[in-house]
Amino acid sequence: MPLSLEINDLVVRGRRGGRELVHVPHLSIAAGEAVGVRGPSGAGKSSLLFALAGLSPFVEGEVRWGTENIAAMRPARAAAFRRSHVGMIFQDHLLFEELGPDANAAIAGAFAPRAERAARRERASAALRRLAVPEGARKVETFSGGERQRVAVARALAGAPSILLADEPTASLPREASVKLTQDLLHAARERGATLIAVSHDLALLDAMDRVITIEHGRILETVR
Ligand SMILES: Nc1ncnc2c1ncn2[C@@H]1O[C@H](COP(=O)(O)OP(=O)(O)OP(=O)(O)O)[C@@H](O)[C@H]1O
Structure with a gap:
């Protein structure tokens, strides 16, 4: 189910009573929209992404996905919401080095009910094939940067x-590979009607998005369509 995003009076802090890392008075993103987030290092891009995923412990305000405010959920509820709705691609991939691509891509289903586990394995394999990740039992520790990035996308x-949150998904990839990954990511999001929010410095990626938001010092400076 496609989900829109509505942010109201969002403040993210690194610790209780600490300084504001992010402050967004209002932001609306339509269901199925693809939005790029750019800004200098330390601007608060990753902090915003984590808050959107309900992974920041010190938030005030509303982060409403559809009718649900993930900023107000207890950790276990937020985790359940993520399992049902959110796909995350982290800056440093966070892969399990000792496992192969299939196991990495299907890992979130490891503790799911049997039927869901099978469905997740199926989708993981389909995504790995479509992203042309080398098959087989090779551990991902032997994979190149681009291959690792594609395993993270498949996962x-x-x-x-219905929500895809990506932190620098094309970082450190050569131009051709990053263009391909951007296309794959957009295609996957559009196919599902998923809302895509991608933090990036990559101009080609940003250019492919429906809208680009610029953040500086934790504040939205401008929005360009
Ligand atoms: N838990 C925390 N406690 C205190 N400060 C934090 C915490 N997490 C991040 N920060 C600080 O908040 C600011 C924003 O960090 P963030 O990682 O969100 O920036 P970014 O825009 O993603 O940067 P980059 O492009 O370098 O990844 C930085 O100054 C960072 O040092």
């Missing part, structure tokens, strides 16, 4: 998410 897609 995000394996949960059939």
Whole structure:
């Protein structure tokens, strides 16, 4: 189910009573929209992304996905919401080095009920094939940067998410590979009607988005369509 995002009076802090890392008075993103987030290092882009995923412990205000305010959820509820709706691609991938691509991509289903586990494995394999990740039992520790990035994308897609949150998904990839990954990511999001929010410095990626938001010092400076 496609989900829109509505942010109201969002403040993210690194610790209780600490300084504001992010302050967004208002932001609306339509269901199925693809939005890029850019800004200098330390601007608060990752902090915003984590808050959107309900992964920041010190938030005030509303982060409403559809009718649900993830900023007000207890950690266990937020985790359940993420499992059902959110696919995340982290800046440093966070892969399990000792496992192969299939196990990595399907990992979130490891503790799911049997039927869901099978469905997730199926979607993980389909995503790996479509992203042309080398098959087989090789551990991902032997994978190149681009291959690892594609495993991380496949893992995000394996949960059939309605929300895709990506932190620098094309970082450190050569131009051709980053263009391809951007296309794959957009295609996967559009196919599902998923809302895509991608933090990036990559101009080609930003250019491919419906809208680009610029953040500086934790504040939205401008929005360009
Ligand atoms: N838990 C925390 N406690 C205190 N400060 C934090 C915490 N997490 C991040 N920060 C600070 O908040 C600011 C924003 O960090 P963030 O990682 O969100 O920036 P970014 O825009 O994603 O940067 P980059 O492009 O370098 O990844 C930085 O100054 C960072 O040092």
